[in-house]
Amino acid sequence: MVEFLQQVINGVSLGAIYALLALGYTMVYGVLRFINFAHCDVFMIGAFAGMYIGRHVPEETVWGGLTVLAGAMLICAVLGIVIERLAYRPLRSGPTLNVLITAIGVSLFLEYGAQDEHVFGQRPQAFPQIFPNTSFQLGDVRLSSNQLIVIVVTVILLVGLRLFVMRTRLGTAMRALSFNPKAAQLVGVNNNVVISATFGLGSALAGAGGILYAMNYPSIEPFMGVMPGLKAFVAAVLGGIGNIPGAALGGLLLGVVETFVNGSDYSTYKDAIAFAILILILLFRPAGLLGRSTVEKV
Amino acid sequence: MRRYLPQLGLIFGIVVAAIVTRYSDAIDPYVLDIATGAGINVILAVSLNLVNGHTGQFSLGHAGFMAVGAYVSGACSLFLGPRLLGDDPTALSQGLFFLGALTVGGLGAGLAGLLVGVPSLRLRGDYLALVTLGFGEIIRVIIQNMDVVGGALGLNGIPPYTTIFWVLGCVALTIYVVTSLVRSTYGRGFIATHDDEVAAASVGLDTTRYKIVAFVVGAFFAGIAGGLYGHFKLTVLPTGFDFTKSIEIVVMVILGGMGNTLGVVLAAILLTLLPELLRPIAEYRMVLYALLLIALMLLRPQGLLNIRVSKKRRT
Numbered sequence: 169m170v171e172f173l174q175q176v177i178n179g180v181s182l183g184a185i186y187a188l189l190a191l192g193y194t195m196v197y198g199v200l201r202f203i204n205f206a207h208c209d210v211f212m213i214g215a216f217a218g219m220y221i222g223r224h225v226p227e228e229t230v231w232g233g234l235t236v237l238a239g240a241m242l243i244c245a246v247l248g249i250v251i252e253r254l255a256y257r258p259l260r261s262g263p264t265l266n267v268l269i270t271a272i273g274v275s276l277f278l279e280y281g282a283q284d285e286h287v288f289g290q291r292p293q294a295f296p297q298i299f300p301n302t303s304f305q306l307g308d309v310r311l312s313s314n315q316l317i318v319i320v321v322t323v324i325l326l327v328g329l330r331l332f333v334m335r336t337r338l339g340t341a342m343r344a345l346s347f348n349p350k351a352a353q354l355v356g357v358n359n360n361v362v363i364s365a366t367f368g369l370g371s372a373l374a375g376a377g378g379i380l381y382a383m384n385y386p387s388i389e390p391f392m393g394v395m396p397g398l399k400a401f402v403a404a405v406l407g408g409i410g411n412i413p414g415a416a417l418g419g420l421l422l423g424v425v426e427t428f429v430n431g432s433d434y435s436t437y438k439d440a441i442a443f444a445i446l447i448l449i450l451l452f453r454p455a456g457l458l459g460r461s462t463v464e465k466v
Numbered sequence: 467m468r469r470y471l472p473q474l475g476l477i478f479g480i481v482v483a484a485i486v487t488r489y490s491d492a493i494d495p496y497v498l499d500i501a502t503g504a505g506i507n508v509i510l511a512v513s514l515n516l517v518n519g520h521t522g523q524f525s526l527g528h529a530g531f532m533a534v535g536a537y538v539s540g541a542c543s544l545f546l547g548p549r550l551l552g553d554d555p556t557a558l559s560q561g562l563f564f565l566g567a568l569t570v571g572g573l574g575a576g577l578a579g580l581l582v583g584v585p586s587l588r589l590r591g592d593y594l595a596l597v598t599l600g601f602g603e604i605i606r607v608i609i610q611n612m613d614v615v616g617g618a619l620g621l622n623g624i625p626p627y628t629t630i631f632w633v634l635g636c637v638a639l640t641i642y643v644v645t646s647l648v649r650s651t652y653g654r655g656f657i658a659t660h661d662d663e664v665a666a667a668s669v670g671l672d673t674t675r676y677k678i679v680a681f682v683v684g685a686f687f688a689g690i691a692g693g694l695y696g697h698f699k700l701t702v703l704p705t706g707f708d709f710t711k712s713i714e715i716v717v718m719v720i721l722g723g724m725g726n727t728l729g730v731v732l733a734a735i736l737l738t739l740l741p742e743l744l745r746p747i748a749e750y751r752m753v754l755y756a757l758l759l760i761a762l763m764l765l766r767p768q769g770l771l772n773i774r775v776s777k778k779r780r781t
Contacts, residue, residue, distance in 0.1 A: 203592040258764055265524060266763045268592045269720060272526075273759030276713060280752035394709075401596055436611060443600045447585045450597075454588070 170308040175427050181315040181384070183423020184322035188377035189400030190407070190415035191329065192370030198346035198410040199366050202264055205271040206251055208397020209278035210244050210371045214378030215295065215388045216288055217243040222296040233299035237321070240379050241372040248371025249364050257360070282390035295386035298379075318380045325376060326416055329369070333412060338365055346410060395439065399426070402442045406449055408459020417457060472646040479638020487631035498630055502698055504738040505633035506691050509640045511718040511734040512727060513687030516644050518716065519725035520653075521680040522660030523587065524595045527602025528688050528715045530582075531575040533707035534605060535689025536696035537615050539571030540624045543697065547625060564627040568636075568693040575689025576682045578605065583681035587674060590663075602712055610704040620703035621696070628698035636694060640687045645727055647683065656680055660725070710752065717755045720762060723769025732771050 189211055196204045218240040225232035255274050259267045282288045303312040333339035341362045344352040353359055381396060382388050403422045407414025422442060430438045449456065490498060514528045543564070551563055586597040615621050647653045655676040658666035667673050696702045714737070722733030741751055762770060 203596060205592075205596075255760055255764075262767065264592070265522070266767050268524060268595060269716075270760050270763040271592075272595075272713070272716075273756045273763070275756075276752060277756035277760065280750075280756060284750075284753070398596070398600055405593075439607065440604055443597075443604055446597065446600070450588060450593075451585055 171431075173309045175431055176424060177309065177311055177315060179424030179427035180420060181318045181423070182427055183403075183420035184318050185377050185381050185384075185419075186396065186400045186403045186423050187416040187419025188322055188325065188373045188380070189396060190403040190419045191326075191412060192374045193401050193404040194407070194409055194412060194415040195342075195366050195370045197404070198412075199342065199349075199363055200256070200260075200267075202267050202271070203401065204367075204370075205268070206274040206278060207370070207374055208393035208400070209275050209282075210248055210251075210393075211374040211378040211381070211397060212282065212388070212390060212393035213247055213278065214240045214244045214375030215382040215392065216282070217375065218298070218379040218382060219293065219295055219388060222298050225298070228297055228300045230299065233317070236298045237376060237379050241375040244375025244378070245368040245372040248367040248374075251371075252364060252367040257363075279390050279394075288390055290389070292387040292389040295382040295388050297383075297386070299383065314383045318384065321376065321380060325373060329373070329412065332369070338362065342366055399442045402446045405446060405456055408456025411456065411458050414456055414458035472642050472649065475645070476638050476642035479641070480635060483631050483634035483638065486634060487629065490630050500738065500742060502628065502630060502633050502694075504735045505630075505637045506695050506698070507715075507718065507734040507738050508637050508731050509687055509691040509694070510715045511722065511730045512637075512640050512644050513684045513691070514715050515719050515722070515725065515727060515730045516648070516656070517680050517684040518719050519723075519730070520644075520648050520660060521656040521677055522663075522724075523677050523680065524592075525598040525681070525684070526595045526709075526712050526716060527582065527598035527600075527605070528684070529707040529709070529711035530602030530605035531579055531685040531688035532692035532695065532711070533609060533702075533704065534578045534685075535568075535571035535575040535692030536702045536707070537571075537609055537621060537692075538574035538689070539567040539693030540621045540696040540702055541615055542567040542570050543625050543627065544621065544623060560627065564632065564697070567627075567697075568632075568690055571693035571696075572686045572689040575692065576686035578689075579682045579685025580678065583678045583685075587677040587681060599709065599712070602707075603709065606704050606707055618704060620701055620706075622701045624696050624700050624702070626697060626700055628694050633694055633698075636690055640690070641727060641731070643683070643687070657725075713752075713755065717759060720759065721769060722771045726769060726771070729769055729771035733769075736771075 189207070192207045192210070193203060196202070196207070218236045221236045221239040222232075225235050251274055255270050256267055259270060283290050299313065299317050301313055303310055304316070305311075333342060338361075341352065341357045342365070344355070344357055345359060345362050349359060352362075377396075377400075378393070381392075385392075399422060400419065403418035404415045405418070406422060407416070407418030409415075422445065425445070426438055426441055429435065429441045486493075510528060510532060514525065517523050517525045517528075547563060547567075551559060555563070582598065582601045586594060586601065589597060609615060610618050648656055655666070655671050655673075656679075658669075658671055659673045659676045663673050666676075692702075692707075718734045718737050719730055721737065722728075722730030741747075747754065
């Protein structure tokens with residue numbers, strides 16, 4: 169029982185990171201109907217930005233940690249907006265396949281560009297301990313402060329996102345755009361502004377995810393985003409792509425399942441489990457857990 | 467004349483292969499090596515073009531099928547070869563055995579293509595791309611965990627059966643099969659699936675079936691290319707078939723123009739020669755590919771080497 173609770177806590181803190189990343193995929197898919205391949209590299213840039221900012225703030229303080237988090241989120245938001253503006257916007261009216269190929273290009277550019285020795289280099293680098301590090305003992309269950317921070321930060325960001333999307337004008341415009349882009353434009357939504365905001369918001373969440381991931385796995389390298397990115401995408405599909413609460417739920421479920429598989433005898437297959445889930449979901453419930461199935465109209 | 471173009475091409479290719487083999491001793495081994503590499507890349511690119519170009523299904527896992535082919539045929543030669551051929555094989559029996567090994571490798575890859583294709587080809591566009599990427603990686607991870615074929619150390623000591631004759635012959639065969647498949651009555655289904663899946667389905671074409679056929683045929687030839695690669699490099703490593711390799715093949719197809727066989731062949735040759743000619747830039751190859759992809763999509767989405775500008779094919 170103790171071990172079970174311990175695994176649940178580990179799984180939730182991993183799943184929270186997947187959830188943050190999955191939100192970016194699902195939000196961009198909601199407004200533009202394409203998978204932003206470069207999203208997982210924004211996550212990586214977030215971790216590196218955190219490492220560089222972390223060198224200039226006092227280590228192991230709450231304020232220092234929050235500064236790093238906010239700084240990385242800001243940098244990632246700007247990066248996301250710039251990527252959209254330069255690479256995706258000119259192709260918006262073209263075939264979706266072209267946008268997809270461009271997204272792969274952007275992703276590769278960020279990964280291999282970052283690998284250059286003048287940028288970040290190929291070798292894994294150590295991520296500093298930015299928040300104070302202690303651990304709490306709840307009965308026999310151990311909860312590290314890093315795990316607690318991951319969970320708390322994720323909950324705050326999720327609630328904030330929910331309020332933003334449901335209560336603000338920009339959030340309403342975002343929902344309108346994802347419902348029907350042309351009709352949204354007709355009632356005066358400026359699509360360009362909304363799409364930029366979506367990319368900014370999604371990328372900021374990815375940046376936060378990058379920091380939180382790097383805190384728990386403090387060795388960062390240019391390809392660190394690929395596997396979490398794929399899994400977060402699976403999480404987004406699991407919850408129903410385009411559906412914001414679904415992405416959060418999918419991320420949590422995936423994190424917990426993966427942690428349990430990792431703790432079992434089949435730990436070598438922990439990376440394969442995400443794809444097994446993806447195939448099952450696509451075969452039996454392609455709209456995802458919370459998504460509604462849509463009928464294609466011609 | 468145009469009608470028999472694929473057949474003429476096949477005959478021409480085999481004649482060229484025979485002539486080149488006859489004089490291969492006189493050719494610089496370095497040139498032969500590069501020609502072999504280029505030929506293998508041509509097979510990969512043309513077979514991926516059937517899936518990505520003609521049928522319009524964006525697959526990112528081609529290197530995974532190449533890996534299956536390389537390992538299956540390599541293992542055949544390594545484990546079955548000594549038993550079947552004995553100590554002193556004749557050239558003919560060795561050739562027949564290699565043909566068999568290549569075919570088995572191709573069939574293995576085709577089977578893997580079927581297993582991957584049936585669940586994933588229900589998806590479209592970007593979903594499919596991500597799923598095939600995932601499968602490509604899974605194939606690699608599975609091979610890496612198989613101790614029978616050397617695990618992470620790779621399969622070593624594969625006999626050097628690949629000659630320029632085999633490579634050119636397989637290139638000619640691949641181009642022949644792919645072009646005549648697409649030109650046939652049956653093959654119109656691939657193009658119809660590419661052009662408008664809904665319309666194709668509404669006139670009674672089983673688009674899923676077409677997609678799976680394209681995928682399996684593409685995987686088969688990727689397996690053949692893998693087999694040639696294994697018997698050329700004599701050692702295969704799981705890391706040689708990672709995502710980077712898949713991307714390289716995709717870049718060849720996009721550079722040549724999706725659905726344009728001649729352009730894809732030229733692009734494959736060009737991209738094989740480029741790193742050799744520009745040694746200092748070879749290090750930045752992947753960054754270059756990335757920029758090439760972005761620039762091509764922004765400026766010339768029909769492909770750099772596509773001579774015919776087909777506006778009506780794009781939807």
